[in-house]
Amino acid sequence: MARIRRNILSLPAGDQTLYWYEKAVAAMQTKPIADPTSWRYQAAIHEYFREVDPLAKPSDVLPSQGEQDNYWSQCQHNSWFFLPWHRMYLHIFEQIVLAEIVKLGGPNDWALPYWNYSASANAALLPVAFRNSTLLGGGTNHLYVKDPDRSIDANSGLAFAQAADTDISGCLKTPIFAGAGTGGTAGFGGPVTAFHHGGGQFGAVDLTPHGTMHMAIAKDTGWMSNFYTAALDPIFWIHHCNIDRLWEVWLKRDASHKNPTTSNWLTKIRFRFRDAKGTAIEMVPAQVLDTTAAPLEYAYDDTSDPLSIPTTRTAGAVLATAARRGGAEPSIFDAVRGGDMAEMIGATSDGFRLDKTVVETPIALTKPTGPTAPAFEAFRALASARVDEPRVPPPVRVFLHVEGIKSKEHSVPYDVYLNLPPDAEPLKYPELYAGRLAMFGLVEASRAEEDKPDNGLHYTLDITELFNRLSAEPGWSPDELRVALVPVRDDGPVGARVGRLSVYFE
Amino acid sequence: MSVAVASASARHVHRLRLFGWRYPEWWTYSLCLAGWWIMAAHALRVAHHGIHHRMPFAEELLHWQLMVWAMMLPLIARDLRAVAFASLWSRRHRAVFAGLLGYSLCWLLVGLPIAALRTQAFTHDYLVPMAAFVLAAVWQFTPWHASALASCHRVPLPAAHGWRADWDCLLHGSRLGWSCIVSCWLLMIACAFTGHAVVPMIAGLALGLLERHAFYPRIRTASAGAALLAGYCFILSL
Numbered sequence: 242m243a244r245i246r247r248n249i250l251s252l253p254a255g256d257q258t259l260y261w262y263e264k265a266v267a268a269m270q271t272k273p274i275a276d277p278t279s280w281r282y283q284a285a286i287h288e289y290f291r292e293v294d295p296l297a298k299p300s301d302v303l304p305s306q307g308e309q310d311n312y313w314s315q316c317q318h319n320s321w322f323f324l325p326w327h328r329m330y331l332h333i334f335e336q337i338v339l340a341e342i343v344k345l346g347g348p349n350d351w352a353l354p355y356w357n358y359s360a361s362a363n364a365a366l367l368p369v370a371f372r373n374s375t376l377l378g379g380g381t382n383h384l385y386v387k388d389p390d391r392s393i394d395a396n397s398g399l400a401f402a403q404a405a406d407t408d409i410s411g412c413l414k415t416p417i418f419a420g421a422g423t424g425g426t427a428g429f430g431g432p433v434t435a436f437h438h439g440g441g442q443f444g445a446v447d448l449t450p451h452g453t454m455h456m457a458i459a460k461d462t463g464w465m466s467n468f469y470t471a472a473l474d475p476i477f478w479i480h481h482c483n484i485d486r487l488w489e490v491w492l493k494r495d496a497s498h499k500n501p502t503t504s505n506w507l508t509k510i511r512f513r514f515r516d517a518k519g520t521a522i523e524m525v526p527a528q529v530l531d532t533t534a535a536p537l538e539y540a541y542d543d544t545s546d547p548l549s550i551p552t553t554r555t556a557g558a559v560l561a562t563a564a565r566r567g568g569a570e571p572s573i574f575d576a577v578r579g580g581d582m583a584e585m586i587g588a589t590s591d592g593f594r595l596d597k598t599v600v601e602t603p604i605a606l607t608k609p610t611g612p613t614a615p616a617f618e619a620f621r622a623l624a625s626a627r628v629d630e631p632r633v634p635p636p637v638r639v640f641l642h643v644e645g646i647k648s649k650e651h652s653v654p655y656d657v658y659l660n661l662p663p664d665a666e667p668l669k670y671p672e673l674y675a676g677r678l679a680m681f682g683l684v685e686a687s688r689a690e691e692d693k694p695d696n697g698l699h700y701t702l703d704i705t706e707l708f709n710r711l712s713a714e715p716g717w718s719p720d721e722l723r724v725a726l727v728p729v730r731d732d733g734p735v736g737a738r739v740g741r742l743s744v745y746f747e
Numbered sequence: 748m749s750v751a752v753a754s755a756s757a758r759h760v761h762r763l764r765l766f767g768w769r770y771p772e773w774w775t776y777s778l779c780l781a782g783w784w785i786m787a788a789h790a791l792r793v794a795h796h797g798i799h800h801r802m803p804f805a806e807e808l809l810h811w812q813l814m815v816w817a818m819m820l821p822l823i824a825r826d827l828r829a830v831a832f833a834s835l836w837s838r839r840h841r842a843v844f845a846g847l848l849g850y851s852l853c854w855l856l857v858g859l860p861i862a863a864l865r866t867q868a869f870t871h872d873y874l875v876p877m878a879a880f881v882l883a884a885v886w887q888f889t890p891w892h893a894s895a896l897a898s899c900h901r902v903p904l905p906a907a908h909g910w911r912a913d914w915d916c917l918l919h920g921s922r923l924g925w926s927c928i929v930s931c932w933l934l935m936i937a938c939a940f941t942g943h944a945v946v947p948m949i950a951g952l953a954l955g956l957l958e959r960h961a962f963y964p965r966i967r968t969a970s971a972g973a974a975l976l977a978g979y980c981f982i983l984s985l
Binding site: 422423424441582583584585586587588589590591592605607609610611612644645689690693694695696699740741743 | 768769828829832833834835836837894897898899900901902904905906907908911
């Protein structure tokens with residue numbers, strides 16, 4: 242029978258899910274790093290970088306180089322493998338925790354809880370069990386991570402995440418799973434890639450709430466801000482459990498939402514892990530699509546649709562895109578490789594550095610001449626229509642790309658606004674807000690490694706609705722778009738360099 | 748005839764148009780095919796004496812460049828495609844051309860000393876490509892090869908308009924070319940010293956595809972392949 246993963250915020254009184262989690266974490270933390278069932282080995286599967294390991298001890302005996310090459314630093318981000326790989330990772334971790342719990346005399350149907358921080362402002366506070374260094378009855382709380390390795394506000398029970406960090410409307414409205422990486426949508430799950438250990442274009446859920454919550458909990462520089470320390474924080478697993486749940490929510494909320502069906506995604510790459518007994522195993526995405534079947538055997542207590550807005554608005558644009566491609570409705574090709582017909586209509590010529598103040602950059606837009614030219618004419622017609630006329634969404638999707646963001650140091654997240662009035666206070670113009678750049682994985686993406694170039698981070702923001710609205714504003718110019726990047730906090734590290742801003746029609 | 752045939756033909760035209768939209772780099776394959784065609788014709792002409800066949804410097808240089816296009820263009824097609832998609836629609840082919848120009852110029856520079864060496868009699872011996880293939884097999888394990896291979900997938904960020912757009916594409920192509928040279932120089936030099944023989948070229952292309960498009964990054968099959976090619980040259984030298 243499938244075990245049930247429950248919301249950490251609505252566990253009934255007397256429930257022992259977190260009691261046993263804490264006990265298992267404590268047991269795992271006593272094991273040496275070379276033990277595949279140890280806390281530090283599990284974190285190293287995500288990524289390991291000895292020079293910045295906060296728990297490194299001179300007495301550490303690391304596993305062999307071959308073991309590290311095969312099983313460590315394997316996490317998949319900025320890729321259509323982001324969701325399936327993390328599902329496998331969670332499954333292995335859950336099995337190890339469960340084995341520890343059973344060994345300690347706990348229940349054999351224990352399942353990881355998830356943290357649905359998007360439900361309300363209160364839900365976004367750090368769950369109580371993670372806030373204090375000592376347990377209620379005394380003794381060390383192994384779910385606690387001391388400041389400043391975690392946000393001080395988070396540990397204090399104060400609000401540390403903003404609505405933009407927990408917003409799931411953008412990702413759940415993304416109509417297709419994977420992007421083609423050619424300028425259009427990045428998809429719900431991420432762009433089509435081979436084995437991809439980070440850097441590059443973020444899928445919608447990889448960016449928000451995944452990346453934004455990582456950075457909010459870490460407050461820019463804590464453990465959760467890096468690939469190589471994130472999984473050392475016990476909240477990491479509860480956070481990722483929610484991301485895994487959102488995949489189920491996305492699939493169920495609209496019949497047109499489908500997983501890729503190509504073997505390139507399903508079976509081509511065999512991801513390596515060590516199971517709860519330390520045995521080497523390989524897993525493929527095809528094995529983890531049905532969570533209730535073996536080997537996963539779990540279900541979420543709530544996968545209901547939290548949004549009242551139907552997907553039809555964006556799906557309409559997809560249908561139009563498909564029609565342009567010669568099909569009556571989206572084909573499986575569209576579902577798998579959306580964005581392969583995107584057209585760039587403007588880009589900046591030079592890179593620029595981000596600062597503690599608002600950095601505004603104009604992008605000169607050009608009239609498209611390719612497959613999206615008719616859609617552009619539709620925009621012009623809309624722009625010249627009377628403001629009070631009913632506005633039909635134009636048959637095109639518009640994407641703002643913030644590309645090639647690099648830095649050797651961490652960076653505070655940035656909010657993106659379009660066409661802010663001169664000297665305006667951005668927070669007073671929420672209607673011009675386009676999205677948040679989380680900056681999770683920035684340092685890793687800026688470092689060239691054996692299996693990846695230093696391409697930096699690449700954010701794709703769907704600005705269709707905002708662009709449509711702006712086109713109705715008096716004084717709207719179809720020839721220019723002004724993009725303002727606003728630091729989320731003024732006390733965080735800054736200085737990352739942006740390679741390019743560009744706008745694409747799809 | 749008419750309506751059915753006309754509609755079928757319109758469908759084909761539409762499909763071709765879609766193909767052109769999706770794969771703006773399509774025309775670079777004609778250079779690749781031209782390279783293979785001329786190399787194969789040359790191989791047929793000189794039969795199995797390719798390695799002993801001496802040509803003037805200019806002809807050697809031309810053969811080097813054709814070999815580069817034949818073997819390397821399939822490896823960088825998706826990178827040239829990325830340059831096109833990162834450019835304005837009206838500049839896509841121009842962007843691919845600029846990228847290809849930057850890429851080709853880098854290889855041409857490497858070709859100059861190789862062509863000069865090929866005019867010398869002592870290089871016309873199977874032991875020379877054999878040694879190069881052995882070194883190529885070892886090179887696969889060096890960190891320089893690994894980082895150059897990763898750099899082959901660098902993302903282009905060209906300006907949208909004017910000479911800056913052309914220059915950025917040219918520069919991106921040359922960076923791509925430099926990465927490919929660091930990653931594949933010994934393999935290419937070895938193939939050149941076989942007298943641009945078709946068998947090592949096909950094998951070299953297969954190894955390149957294997958190491959760049961393998962879904963898992965730590966595959967070192969290319970090294971074993973290069974070692975096999977060294978063995979092949981050794982047998983021919985007997």
